[in-house]
Amino acid sequence: MDILVCVKRVPMVGGKVIVTADGQDVDTRMSGFTVSPHEECAVEEAVQITERSGGSVTVLTLGPPAAADQLREMLALGAHRGVLLETDGREWGPVATAAAIAWAVGELGPTPFPLMLFGNEAADTGGYQVGVRVAHALGRPCVTGIKRLELADDTLRAGREYRGAQEEFEVTLPAVVSVKEGINLPRYPSLPGRLRAKRAEITVLRPQWQAEGLRKVGLRVPVSSTQRAQVLGQGRDAVPELVRVLGEIGVLPSAARSRVGAGGDGAAA
Amino acid sequence: MSGLVLCLLERDGDGAAAGSLRALGLARSLAGADGRLSAVVFGPQPEAAAGGGLLAEVAAAGASELCVVSADGLSGYAPLAWARALSQLVAGEQAVAVVAAASDRGGEVLAHLGALAGLPVAANCISVSATGAGSWQLVRQRWAGSVLEDAELEASCALLSVATDALPADEAAADPVAAGAVAVRAFVPALEDADLQVCATESAEQSAGVSLATARVVVGGGRGVGGPEGFAALEELAGLLGGVVGVSRVVTSQGWRPHRQQVGQTGTKISPELYLACGISGAIQHMAGCLTAKHIVVVNTDPDAPIISRAEYAVIGDLNEVIPALVTAIKEAGGTGG
Numbered sequence: 001m002d003i004l005v006c007v008k009r010v011p012m013v014g015g016k017v018i019v020t021a022d023g024q025d026v027d028t029r030m031s032g033f034t035v036s037p038h039e040e041c042a043v044e045e046a047v048q049i050t051e052r053s054g055g056s057v058t059v060l061t062l063g064p065p066a067a068a069d070q071l072r073e074m075l076a077l078g079a080h081r082g083v084l085l086e087t088d089g090r091e092w093g094p095v096a097t098a099a100a101i102a103w104a105v106g107e108l109g110p111t112p113f114p115l116m117l118f119g120n121e122a123a124d125t126g127g128y129q130v131g132v133r134v135a136h137a138l139g140r141p142c143v144t145g146i147k148r149l150e151l152a153d154d155t156l157r158a159g160r161e162y163r164g165a166q167e168e169f170e171v172t173l174p175a176v177v178s179v180k181e182g183i184n185l186p187r188y189p190s191l192p193g194r195l196r197a198k199r200a201e202i203t204v205l206r207p208q209w210q211a212e213g214l215r216k217v218g219l220r221v222p223v224s225s226t227q228r229a230q231v232l233g234q235g236r237d238a239v240p241e242l243v244r245v246l247g248e249i250g251v252l253p254s255a256a257r258s259r260v261g262a263g264g265d266g267a268a269a
Numbered sequence: 270m271s272g273l274v275l276c277l278l279e280r281d282g283d284g285a286a287a288g289s290l291r292a293l294g295l296a297r298s299l300a301g302a303d304g305r306l307s308a309v310v311f312g313p314q315p316e317a318a319a320g321g322g323l324l325a326e327v328a329a330a331g332a333s334e335l336c337v338v339s340a341d342g343l344s345g346y347a348p349l350a351w352a353r354a355l356s357q358l359v360a361g362e363q364a365v366a367v368v369a370a371a372s373d374r375g376g377e378v379l380a381h382l383g384a385l386a387g388l389p390v391a392a393n394c395i396s397v398s399a400t401g402a403g404s405w406q407l408v409r410q411r412w413a414g415s416v417l418e419d420a421e422l423e424a425s426c427a428l429l430s431v432a433t434d435a436l437p438a439d440e441a442a443a444d445p446v447a448a449g450a451v452a453v454r455a456f457v458p459a460l461e462d463a464d465l466q467v468c469a470t471e472s473a474e475q476s477a478g479v480s481l482a483t484a485r486v487v488v489g490g491g492r493g494v495g496g497p498e499g500f501a502a503l504e505e506l507a508g509l510l511g512g513v514v515g516v517s518r519v520v521t522s523q524g525w526r527p528h529r530q531q532v533g534q535t536g537t538k539i540s541p542e543l544y545l546a547c548g549i550s551g552a553i554q555h556m557a558g559c560l561t562a563k564h565i566v567v568v569n570t571d572p573d574a575p576i577i578s579r580a581e582y583a584v585i586g587d588l589n590e591v592i593p594a595l596v597t598a599i600k601e602a603g604g605t606g607g
Contacts, residue, residue, distance in 0.1 A: 013554070249564050
């Protein structure tokens, strides 16, 4: 089966996120880029399917020329072909992105990609809609938030969690599925995989940008997120203080709570 | 702003899900003093839906109408059918906004509605206000809440999902409507077979034990735990405190613990009374999963770990020494029996 997986290049953010001076982007001068985690799992799922039953994995992204790096990362994991929908670097909204992907599927030739995989939402913009919009544009059924996928001929069974219970869907291919991290454990790239990815040719298409109804004015980091913890102590010497704090918060088992409460002052001194 | 605002309600037992009630609060403020607010639930039994706690909750949130949707063949959750029904309600009554919780279902239904109606969708909003006819300004979460986006929305109908862990929006004092004043209305959408092609079957099987999402205490373990065997002490502590263990992404990507225990942007969002985070550095993707934890206490060897600046209390030290000593101290204080 020929599978199309759509991924997004996002900043690799660690312990702190900084917004650029003009408030328009996340500052990436000190960070690299990666693929949204849900999408890395989508690529792994597609590679596993083709390893079991043949076919190919085409990985597609929309972004600046440098987004080819993320395509190569995914080729190193076992995808066969990379497609870059090249932009001039400005941010594309979900409506424009979905339209570009639907257009590109037509441009890529007669292959209908019976299965198209997306991540449930992008790590950065978190719009939760590109996969669904592509499904509508192509007239295909769509399931989202998927953490379990089984294929039998042209029937797809997909599962997800809903409020602690399992929810099952069954659809007939061709279909669009957006997956969540946890569906599998993505592999690390192999050395031969990396070498193949380095040499692989990437198809470049240039879609048309379009304005949309939701427009970013600016980004900011919520103010409440910087304080400094009160240090209770070092190592195991801090345990009496820690017990006192847990008692104050009210999470100690009742018997322990009364004992600590009675001797609390002494223990804290 | 005046005009009809629709709010999709997901059910939780006899009442509405917490995230849906939050969405209803935002929808109320959006409808304004002279606007109508209709809470929309999906059948199958209109009479049953209108009873129970749901009607009282809808009234308390200031809705003027409870719209119960049912149709032949629509027995469970069918995302496209739900969106089709909402699109017919929007078109039929010139609704100015549709609001839903940013839950798996709420977000999915709004995405379908956006595609059906050719409208933009603003996901994970924390506040929204009208600036004119067909225009709004809003604040929405990016990076699962680690970054906020100020945005403008122009659309004939605003489609908005409300972040489930956002602090309550500045609610324009919702005047509770007396329960009798909420009109209950049945709506039967015109559905095609294709709308019902994707339909969920839900297994009755619930996961056993305390769930990570609703636990009162979460004992977190990260890279500092050192390996799969290190989690025994954290499990023991969680057991003593009546809580569960949660882990960081590095722990699941190493295969030390299953993904269902992962706290964070791509795992579970938690909201406990206490989050005791051990050996976790505090990447923003992890912290996005515990934005609404009441108290965060940290055990970490590194006094400069990012998580220290997000916590209330910290113990600087090796969790593999501190946690067993804490377990012993709680047991000695008589906490073994819980």
